[in-house]
Amino acid sequence: MNAESIFSPSQKVFRQLFRYALIGVLTNLCGYTIYLLLTHLWGAPKLTMTLLYSAGALIGFIANRRFTFRHDGHIGIAGIRYLFVQLAGYLLNLFLLTLFVDWLNFSHQLVQAVAIIVVAIFLFVLSRVFVFAPQPAEKGVTRS
Numbered sequence: 697m698n699a700e701s702i703f704s705p706s707q708k709v710f711r712q713l714f715r716y717a718l719i720g721v722l723t724n725l726c727g728y729t730i731y732l733l734l735t736h737l738w739g740a741p742k743l744t745m746t747l748l749y750s751a752g753a754l755i756g757f758i759a760n761r762r763f764t765f766r767h768d769g770h771i772g773i774a775g776i777r778y779l780f781v782q783l784a785g786y787l788l789n790l791f792l793l794t795l796f797v798d799w800l801n802f803s804h805q806l807v808q809a810v811a812i813i814v815v816a817i818f819l820f821v822l823s824r825v826f827v828f829a830p831q832p833a834e835k836g837v838t839r840s
Contacts, residue, residue: 712824728808730748741804745790745793746790757778765823769830769831774827784818785818788811793807793808
């Protein structure tokens, strides 16, 4: 797979992006609402984000593997790659909260709302090119 086929603005990429965004909006809207409620009642923004991130990652793997990328490659390999990518996304989210909330004194609610978008873009790119990339035998296969 070459860089052009990964990043070309084809209909397939736009469909994947749309499905990814749909799943992301639904899961993150629910997750962010729960985040606001739990941090209001309990505090602990980083711990709350950690718990919700883990639940969202599990839902995201199942939904994005089947619905977004329609990946039928080996689930174990995709699962391991997904864990690495999600760990990187989690660390990015944690870094953003630490930098902007702890060091720069921004509101954690605002930072987490922006972090959701930043991390989602990061995860889409890595999911497309690394986690759910078509297997070598699938190169000639066209799927919607």
